[in-house]
Amino acid sequence: MPLDTSSYSLALLRLDGRRWNELRLLRAQISTQASADGSSYLEMGNTKVICTVSGPTEPKGTGGARAGGDNAEVKVEISIAGFSGVDRKRRGKNDKRISEMATTIANAFTNSLFTHLYPHSTITLSLHVLSQDGSLLAALINASTLALADAGIPMRDYICSCTAGSTSSYSSNDESADPLLDLNSTEELELPFLTVATLGASDEVSVLVMETRVQVGRLEGMLAVAVDGCKQVRDLLDGVVRTRGKKILEGTTKL
Amino acid sequence: MTSLKRSLASDPSAANISSKVFVRSTRSGKVQKIVRELYLRDDIPCSSQLCTSCLAKAPRDAGGVLVPFVLSAQPAGTRAYPQGHYLVPDTNALLNALDLFEQTSAFYDVIILQTVLEELRNRSLPLYNRLVGLTKSEEKRFYVFFNDFRLETSVVRDVGESINDRNDRAVRRAVKWYSSHLARAVKAAGGRSKKIPAVVMLSDDKENLRKAKEDGIEACSLKDYVNGLENADQLLDMISVAKEGRELRDAKAAENLYREYYSVSKMMTGVRNGTLHQGIFNVSPYNYLEGSVHVPTFDKSLLILGRENINRAVQGDVVVVEVLPKDQWKEPSTKIIEDETMNKNENADAEEGEAVVTEKERRALQEEVKRVHSKSTEGRPQPTARVVGIAKRNWRQYVGHIDESSVSQSVKQSRKQQTVFLIPMDKRIPKIRVRTRQAGEIIGKRVLVTIDSWDRDSRYPVGHFVRSLGELETKGAETEALLLEYDVQYRPFPKAVLDCLPKEGHDWIVPPSKEDPGWRDRRDLRHLEICSIDPVGCQDIDDALHARPLPNGNYEVGVHIADVSHFVKPNNAMDTEASIRGTTVYLVDKRIDMLPMLLGTDLCSLKPYVERYAFSAIWEITPDADIVKSEFTKSVIKSREAFSYEQAQIRVDDPSQQDDLTKAMRTLMMLSKKFKQKRMDAGALSLSSPEVRIETESETSDPIDVKTKKHLDTMSLVEEFMLLANTSVAAKIYEAFPQTAMLRRHGAPPKTNFEELANQLKVKRGLELRVSSSKELADSLDACVDPKEPFFNTLIRILATRCMMSAEYFCSGTQAYPEFRHYGLASEIYTHFTSPIRRYADLVAHRQLAAAIDYEPLDASVRSKGKLEAVCKNINVRHRNAQQAGRASIEYYVGQALKGRVVDEHGFVMKVFSNGFVVLVPRFGIESLIRLRDLADPEPESAFDAEHYVLRTRGSRELSVELFQKVLVRISDVKEEGTGKRKVRFELVSAGEA
Structure with missing residues (x-):
């Protein structure tokens, strides 16, 4: 049994050697899959996801008029690989948690994409989780942002996301609880945490999900840290997009 | 607020990212396979x-x-490291000797x-x-x-390297880094190299030490290090002998005396499929070779007889047992067997020729078998079991004294290390083998030891010496021994706790201005004629009362409880300390407070003539003692007088007193009697335990006499209203917080508990004990009278009390409503509310009630249910320990009061064995054993009739002793030669109706 999160107070170090306000290593690539309209691969620590975007396209099947109406519809499909967690486990399409994440992501992007430019059409995001180590929803949102940018769909700004937690659990009344940025799976199991996504570098929150109990007094600190983390994430994502753009302009990479 | 980010430039191969991969198995x-960054x-x-x-x-x-x-800039030096040193212990050093690191003299x-x-x-x-506690202490x-x-x-495990080797290497690497880092730091600061503290690795692993030497790292074994310290002898004893001893014995390849325990998985499977059982191991107080385990599968406990079957289990351990075949079932022993008398002359050092069962024990067992065999088939053999594994050891530190006979005379004065036996105070704990260098010094002292291990090849557990408490029989040592034995936290309050007290100290007063935040939502009850009634000399006054007639003929009655929750805010250091202490512990000459003195005896205490904050429960009650309405409020009161029970009684009984206060007390008295009658009608039990009071000399507080407690009507007056307050509060907080109310329940005792007592009553007196409900029990207990012997009824009540379950605190969400019942009080719901100064449960109830009346939000x-459950668990244990410590303290003082005196007193036979019987002397509230061999010399022959509970002796002394018989005993005190322990000793003067 390795140490648990209670050891934070001993030296202000988290279980993986980070400080309270440090993100994990975030790496990403775009245009990873030539056949898709847009695609991305993103790692936040050991959480690894890929995203492909198809669309905007006309909705499949009949009833073209039914779908979307004046705005494009954003569809999100998430599949979690059986090998992604510690235990090999298959999760069906109808898993409640998965469909809730899908809805959250779809809602967020419906509001930030210029969907009115594509009436009667669908934008499909398909997300695949290859490895899970906490902050899954945040990683999925970030990967989606990158893939949508790659697909060239106009948007108001990046949606950037990360999680924040608190060093002390709900019922332990630790006065000096520090907020924590970007939790890994061990921390998520033991501590209260929330997922925040903001629109670009602004303080405009587009997603806020919290499923654990936390004392109200700690919420503000957690939110502040998370929003700050989102700004960091935005710079990182922007860097990825710009590097790719520079390469295209230099002609080292084909579009 | 800024966030840092890890640089993107760092490649996966970059040096500052690594990962840890390990494999673990789940339950x-x-x-x-776990991968971590x-x-x-x-x-x-x-x-x-x-x-x-x-x-x-x-x-x-x-x-x-x-x-x-x-880490200090000028750390202490030793002989080997005069320039000062920092210590880096490895895991084994901490495992073997954490006690050492907690010392204040070194480390x-x-x-x-x-x-x-x-x-x-x-x-x-x-x-x-x-x-972790140590790392948080500043000093x-x-x-x-x-x-x-x-x-x-950071060190990555090499291919083929064992995890232990990797860890040792990591420790060495860190030590090395520290020394070079410090050298650089001192040089950078311009200091001389002489001043660089040495970084010393402590390890007991020879291989590790050797490698450290190779690497040029300062390292030494724990023993060598301690040898270099000033008080080496004391400290050396604290290094666990477990490891050393094991190596020594391995060499000898001694035979194993006990069976091997089952593997954990085998035990778990067995328990799950019902072939094995798990429970807490309890040793019989009369026979150290007889234990019992209550397992959930059966109503009755399983018996465990003999050392081999007990198989190294110690009182309190959670054990896994296997039921023995039916031909090995036995009756519980009717014989008293004490370790002291059986194995007096064992040699603690002797390793060879050690058998699990000594010759004497074996003989005792033979007699036992003969007795069982000669008995008719009516004897009901009980299922027996043997211990096959330990789920959880419950070892703590034990207080005891060194068995003087186990110390060899020649080395008494020398410093040579030798093995001695420690006889624990608690008879149910086996002797502990302790290796010490200070044998000569600690003879005749109370000492504290811990058990380190109990291997298969050792008859007794092996432990090590922690510290000496002082001379046997000195007040300080015995009191501390009691406190340690019952795990009472008696150290002075730390500074962090005292910092939570109001800054004004004793000058704190209720704010004169009603605008003060302290007055928010507080009712001003200063005009009421309130008084408190408590035992003589009570300083922590929790409760006060008032009563006044209302115009409609009803009465208004108020119970006012000290508002402790105003001063003790949730989750500060003081609250945490109080929740750990759980309760105030009352010893004869000492009180170990739950809250600091300032609060307990002054600011919270409802002292007379001063204004105090209170939490009041106020009822309107009809003259027939029906409650019309009740309300709860925070208040400010001013008690008019603090009476003792006696003073109050005199005042109530004196017809010339006609003031308001006395009238109010008479009203309360009248109502309390009606309440009591109602409770009794509902089936409340009046139980009994022998209660005595020690009279002490005022100057020296030496005990001079023992008095039995007198019961006064004023006592039940206070009691009735406290019960009323507790019940009303319980109902209120349960209504407000159905899941998390702090309540107290008293389970109905299982019928089997009363079987023996009922049978005894039937055989001896032809009386019937009905136990189907508390009402039935109360009625049948009332019927248990002996017209010639007024004490007989009390005796039966004392015995019945011992058959009861103990009441416990619980969190309402953990039980179904019918389980809330308080059996003894015949109340549907109950809590503790009235003594927040001395019980933590009451403080929690106060907070919940304050939230229930919207005074403040609930913390x-x-x-949280989980938190509350943990609190309940702790205070239940603390409460029980406090009671036992109190009783043990009285027992000790009774012994001291009788010192050097010889008294003849009447007593009653409570229990009969085949080789002795237990007598209770109500005058002193003590019970003691009289063995056959105490009756006469040579030991008289005896015949024991178990069916009729009669013991007849022939030969050197002829008499017959039966259960419940009144006997005359001579009480004296003796100092036992072998142990130097003072004991109350009973001698039978006459068995007849004297």
């Missing part, structure tokens, strides 16, 4: 006050607060490595918790260095 047997960094400080470069990079928490550096400036901390946590959680200067996260000191800690 269900699944194997999981590790971010290596260079800003983990060394925390030495000598170093300035680390200070610049030191981490800050979210509030921007810098963690202060702990300062210690660096605990992350590697070591992690390994310690794997090996022993309690030790880990103690160590000990312990620093946790996260070596695995620091770039220079999270009393809203």
